[in-house]
Amino acid sequence: MFAGYDPAEGKGAVKPPIYLTSTFIFPNAATGAQHMESAYGVEGVEAPEQPGYIYSRLANPTVVGAEQRLAAWDESEDAAFFASGMAAISTTLLAWSGADRPVWFCPPLYGGTEHFLREVLPGMGVQVVELNGLGDLDAVLEREGRRPGLVYLETPANPTMQQHRIASAAEWAKRHSTEDHPVLTVVDNTFLGPILQRPLEHGADLLVYSATKYLGGHSDLIAGAVSGRAVAMQRVKEFRSFLGGTLDPNTAWMLGRSMETLHVRVERQQAHAEEVLAFLRTHPAVASLQSAWPVDCDAETAAIAAEQTRGGGSMIAFEVKGGRPEAFAFLDALKHFKLAVSLGSVESLAEHPASMTHAGVPADVKAATGITEGLIRLSIGLEHPQDLIADLDQALKVAVPAQTA
Numbered sequence: 413m414f415a416g417y418d419p420a421e422g423k424g425a426v427k428p429p430i431y432l433t434s435t436f437i438f439p440n441a442a443t444g445a446q447h448m449e450s451a452y453g454v455e456g457v458e459a460p461e462q463p464g465y466i467y468s469r470l471a472n473p474t475v476v477g478a479e480q481r482l483a484a485w486d487e488s489e490d491a492a493f494f495a496s497g498m499a500a501i502s503t504t505l506l507a508w509s510g511a512d513r514p515v516w517f518c519p520p521l522y523g524g525t526e527h528f529l530r531e532v533l534p535g536m537g538v539q540v541v542e543l544n545g546l547g548d549l550d551a552v553l554e555r556e557g558r559r560p561g562l563v564y565l566e567t568p569a570n571p572t573m574q575q576h577r578i579a580s581a582a583e584w585a586k587r588h589s590t591e592d593h594p595v596l597t598v599v600d601n602t603f604l605g606p607i608l609q610r611p612l613e614h615g616a617d618l619l620v621y622s623a624t625k626y627l628g629g630h631s632d633l634i635a636g637a638v639s640g641r642a643v644a645m646q647r648v649k650e651f652r653s654f655l656g657g658t659l660d661p662n663t664a665w666m667l668g669r670s671m672e673t674l675h676v677r678v679e680r681q682q683a684h685a686e687e688v689l690a691f692l693r694t695h696p697a698v699a700s701l702q703s704a705w706p707v708d709c710d711a712e713t714a715a716i717a718a719e720q721t722r723g724g725g726s727m728i729a730f731e732v733k734g735g736r737p738e739a740f741a742f743l744d745a746l747k748h749f750k751l752a753v754s755l756g757s758v759e760s761l762a763e764h765p766a767s768m769t770h771a772g773v774p775a776d777v778k779a780a781t782g783i784t785e786g787l788i789r790l791s792i793g794l795e796h797p798q799d800l801i802a803d804l805d806q807a808l809k810v811a812v813p814a815q816t817a
């Protein structure tokens with residue numbers, strides 16, 4: 413929780429200083445030239461022995477401190493912060509895909525990622541292949557005739573909590589990697605985060621995060637992160653420098669502070685979610701319920717959850733009986749829960765994925781992945797769980813009176 417900052421380097425201050433600077437002074441012209449020429453890969457120029465800061469789009473001490481803290485939580489070789497989760501995801505996808513490196517992905521995904529994959533990358537000449545699970549990747553390869561540059565998973569997936577076995581993708585990817593064409597496994601670890609799921613231990617190469625969520629944890633910042641193996645991170649950082657989505661020092665400081673309490677928040681929010689789940693599972697107005705806990709999954713998914721998660725976290729999806737009118741009536745009746753997109757914060761949030769976070773997902777994909785008109789997504793915070801349960805109960809009574817009379 414304190415990785416990335418040594419008070420001895422900050423005049424003894426318990427908290428790190430914020431380096432609000434765009435640029436850094438070179439000790440002399442020759443060193444400045446060496447820094448810049450090696451950064452641009454000018455032939456014959458070696459990196460200086462003492463790595464130094466150049467310009468805050470490339471690196472800044474406050475941001476680097478926060479990155480080291482995330483790398484410590486993930487036990488990864490390196491980490492990088494970005495201006496948003498989408499900046500982290502799009503930069504990673506651009507870095508590791510290409511005309512000869514398709515992207516293979518498992519739906520469903522966060523709506524923004526899904527849009528980037530389906531609408532943006534193909535327009536840039538990158539082939540994007542939707543997988544139907546990870547069961548027979550050899551057959552996909554035979555059909556497509558080309559190895560991917562990366563396999564992209566979100567597990568548990570937003571919003572319906574589907575889980576994918578990370579090791580299945582990673583083992584296949586490693587078997588099909590060559591030195592000049594590595595096949596990476598990239599996992600969006602936003603929903604569980606470093607405390608509850610450690611994809612690198614299951615063979616993943618890179619993790620992407622919306623740091624706006626649990627890493628930040630207070631709905632007061634927008635940020636993203638990539639964390640993982642050094643060789644894969646190097647190219648991501650290179651692309652970050654040129655695409656320019658680097659995080660600013662103020663937000664990085666807030667993230668560093670938030671990561672000191674990450675374990676406490678995540679574990680406590682999860683405990684509250686368990687109480688809410690116990691209430692919703694048997695509620696007569698609830699048509700179906702999905703969470704990352706094995707007890708709420710089919711047998712195959714329960715085995716995956718048991719293998720790769722350390723708890724189901726604090727995200728819940730459930731269908732109210734009826735459809736959009738009942739879902740909207742439920743959302744409008746909530747008093748404690750805030751009607752807002754986003755998740756992972758200390759306050760509980762509720763939203764309607766079909767018309768909000770996943771509004772842009774094609775209708776057939778929504779139908780295939782269970783994003784129905786009655787589906788509600790909850791993010792459980794730190795309020796007293798009994799207050800949350802009472803709120804859900806009264807809102808369900810308003811929305812579906814026939815079932816709750």
Ligand SMILES: Cc1ncc(COP(=O)(O)O)c(C=O)c1O
Nearest residue numbers: 496497498522570602622624635
């Ligand atoms: C799973 C997941 N990944 C990525 C993102 C995108 O992150 P950001 O909104 O910080 O750009 C989100 C946002 O909701 C998300 O839920």
